[in-house]
Amino acid sequence: MRKVLVVGGGYAGFYTAWKLEKKLRRGEASVTLVDPRPYMTYQPFLPEVTAGSIEARHVAVSLRRHLPHTHLIVGSIVHIDHAHRTATVRPVEGPEQELAYDTIVITAGAVTRIFPIPGVADDAIGIKYVEEAVATRDRLLAAFERAATLSPGPERRKPLTVTVVGGGFTGVEVFGEMLSLATALLRHYPELSADELGFHLVELRDRILPEVAADAARWVVHHLEKRGARVHLGASLVSAENDRIVLSDGTAYDNHLLVWVAGNQSNPVVARHTDLPVDAAGLFRVRADLRIGTPDAAVPDAWAAGDNAAVPDLASDVPGGSFTVPNAQHAVRQGKRLAKNIVADLRGRKVKPYEHHSLGTVATLGLGKGIFQYRRIVIKGPLAWLMHRGYHVLAIPTWERKVRVALVWAAALFYGRDIVSLLAVQHPRAEFVAATLGARQRRETQEPTEAVVAGTPIQSAASSSADKATAAAPRQSG
Template sequence: MKPQRIVVVGAGHVGLYAALRLSKKLSARRAEVVVIDPQPHMTYQPFLPEAAAGNISPRHSVVPLRRALKRCRIISGEVTRIEHARKTVTIAPIEGPTTELSYDHIIVAPGSVSRTLPVPGLREHGIGFKTIGEAIFLRNHILDQLDVAAVTPDPEVRRAALTFVFVGGGYAGIEALAEMEDVVRDALKVYPELRQDEVRFVLVEATNRILPEVGPDMGAYAARQLAGRGIDLRLDTRLESCVGGVVRLSDGDEFRTETLVWTAGVKPSPMLDRTDLPRGPRGHVTCKPTLQVVDGDKVLDGAWSAGDCAQVPDLANPGAFCSPSAQHAVRQAKVLADNIRQVVLGGAPKDYKHKYAGSVASLGLHKGVAKVYGIKLKGYPAWIMHRTYHMSRIPSLNRKTRVVADWTLALIFKREVVSLGQLHKPREEFTDVTPPLAGDRASSPVGAGAR
């Protein structure tokens, strides 16, 4: 009997966990699991703020696919089209021509991208916070700005360099803001030229609250804690423009900054625009509680989805859909894998139902808020719960051990506050000292276009 081919599009929380479980629950005789992703790793996004702060090594916040999914076939490339009517995907590999791959089952889990708005200047000056590359860049950029401020004789340049603006008051924005404020506060100890009262962190949030996931009481506590650290909270305020690095807010304020971090929500991956799968009003793939893709009342045979890109009914909260959180994604991946296994073996799929346990959020080193099963925690206990939960969620004993080792070393030694900005343009210095030969195409360096 020919094994059924299960194609997994995307290796995020859903893709990696589902592929890992399928590879363990189905033998090679029954199924071949193929995972397609442009990146050779899964990024554990809840650890991005800690990676940016230097609390853990960036490499320890990602999971190598080939090491974690030894029983799966890994294809490094981008899915450019899904034609479920023919049960084929079109793949653009990192090198070579596009190819088509047929399947029996497909898990559509490309995740999400930053939800940006048509704000003038945002494309040129904004920094995202969705990938490990963006987290590393943000850390290096902020530390570079301290160097700029320490040496410039121009007070306007100094003021702009020491002004850090974060847009978005959800998990990503608050945790990134709080961690980076800690980094700057620690770094100033080795910058005698700079004073703490010169540093300005600004949070811009369009609604009247932050961290809605932890409830109004804990959100208000988090706001008081951040304000007590001197962070300027602009609630009910929108970013209207940042042309030329000049921030203009809806409350009428205007100032210059060299750092603008955009964390104002996510939207489904634009890859879904190149599929024939049914989608909801906000672009999500429409699903049943069984995580099967549906078109109205019709179940599409062999099509499955979950996570950020899927619209899954929340059976624990009738009339609502599951939130785009890691908590739901990890649990959906387990049910999805079990359901595919049941179908492959001739059984029937089961509904996904999970009562939201609560939320935990870090407010920097030794600080946090949490609301778990109705119990509210704040300060150090919430921070411990935040770390414990996410350490338990990151896949593989290898990664758990490395993360705990990083945290242990951070307790013993002082935080590293050195910028490695050359990482972003590693060939620049070599190119400057290497003269082009007559007739050579200096604009085409060796390795251009390679990964």
Template structure:
């Protein structure tokens, strides 16, 4: 190892951000250098994406600029496509430019997870995921623009298709997106006298026999009942077999057209570890010890969704891919890296899962904390309280609280900014029209 070791952190999500932040605070001056590589220059606090899509939180406030927070680290916007630990180099493809090799002494693999997709015809063309702030903004504009289309349509088929919204996947992300977006649309209908809540068709499709496996069956059943009471459909033991041109076909034979399909059917570990020939478990996660080291690979550490970390609080179990584990693992990982640099033994990770909270729309939620089940407004308040304490930086905490206060006092804004998805459309049309029909030259020319 060199006199001033270089620590490379692959991924700027929960683990990457929190680990780098702790390292820059705890490392002595000149003790080591830290580089963070991520495809995006920001970290997204994903639990707030449903509220950002629903207009309760400004989308900019659910992302944390890496360079602003990690002033003591070097931040590289790019993708790590391979790791050669024998030579201790990582191949980085920057946002623009040619691939380069980045040497390191210590590496933290925290590339997180990617969407788990299926070979469904039409999926790539007709559906959208729900893991980035861009997708949240798009969905907000998409839902509101469909209300405009339906209110202006004279063809009942066009109206029916515009008002059909499908969410595939009944995990936390899918259920929260389903509840928050419907709640926003229902609120927006107040300015559409042509439309009624009963005109909307909201369909949640889940392949398993229950939703939200993170909570108890009774709480999951309660959630289904609450959603159905709002006129929303929850289809269990059902899959989507096709969605070509927006024509959704379900495994039970049902078919209908939909302009909006959201795909939240689970995640899988980032394929980087497997592609680099590193030891992975059957689910593609990088194998880790209880101290978050990769056994047999000196100087390699891992945590978060892409890591298979033994759960010491439950015999024979593995830590679930949750933000709760990722944040706590990140802090211990940073401390263990420092202990290793200073010749001390790392400590094992042990944390009992405290529970889960979920929002189903404004003033609606479910929660299960240390076995205590909560519903309705209290659960919704706990959801907000928990996540505002977990979102990184005081700056973002204050901004989120301010967003909630303004939405409470003035009600949330339900204006669609659909043009941001194709801002050049009107400009291109005008240029084409001008080229086809030149205007009269100005006087004197």
């Protein structure tokens, strides 16, 4: 059998392996998938995880459960030598190993783009994985608990201050959802008021949401500001040290929670640790049929898609062509086309180019609030929010996950959000360690083993047992 190696279990990688399982004949090829996590994260739902509208586990699709015929390796690819058809795998535990393959599919995605800004590496948190979304939500909920115990003033406003850096789709959605959660929490905290909330969205460009029309983007800014938020356009983060935010426009304030969603950059393995051709941005040069290579010549047995590939956009109206936008809408469909093309190539058939006309863009801005745009059609408010939920519950893979997400939404209609913070779960041994140290200190400082009660010596059980043992022991002759 030919060996097919899929690098990355995100949208494109998961759908490639999923469709290969359905289309390959028995004994035709084996499929191996390598990813650092044993699940695929449905990232469009992460903003709702931060707001408690969706259970965290429901946006994580188990690779082992839904890819039963794929060999899964939990680890990272650190080097690709396509000339010799080998990849170096670094598993979660154990030494690195060489993995041989015949066909490689690289869908490793992108990594978060970080700038050397003081304080960011120490305090910021991203929203790329479900663990980050859960931690962000728990920190916000815990901050409300802390603020409720403080007296009115700067000390109480600080834990209620949140800064989101990045005005793209993810940044705006996370910002809107967190603002919606914070506003809803106020009714459970009569000690706190809306004017004590400090929500700041920072964007380097002079507008947010570059994927929508300028008028629609301005409406979103106005909408967020009406809800009490501050949107800093044309500003960058200068420092975040010591919980103090300093922006390039001179704004400075104390901050509690810093969320970094300022875009992505090429995967370092793709950019620097492979002999396959990449462009100046560190992305694979990909043909329209998703083979790695140039329009004139393809690299045999090498394919790529998703955020680590510059895929020609055949549906674009831009003269000279352009590349597909790195979003879930394209990655899912590219994964499906990849599987079909790989099977066709294995069977000696002609492969087909990838072409997809955008279905529009939709974003959630909080519970009951959203925006949708398809060409010149713009829909705002509750209807756009319903369209967002409807599209993504259909788009998330597997019926099991669709049903789970829908049930959580249905329960929220009657009982509202779950506002319990599980921040302590990030340190599960803290209470156990504290109890152990307490017991040790008590042993070290306890009273002598012999006490006097009413003038009569009372021996401890330990010393009494020791005395009995000594008395029972046979005497040795001198």
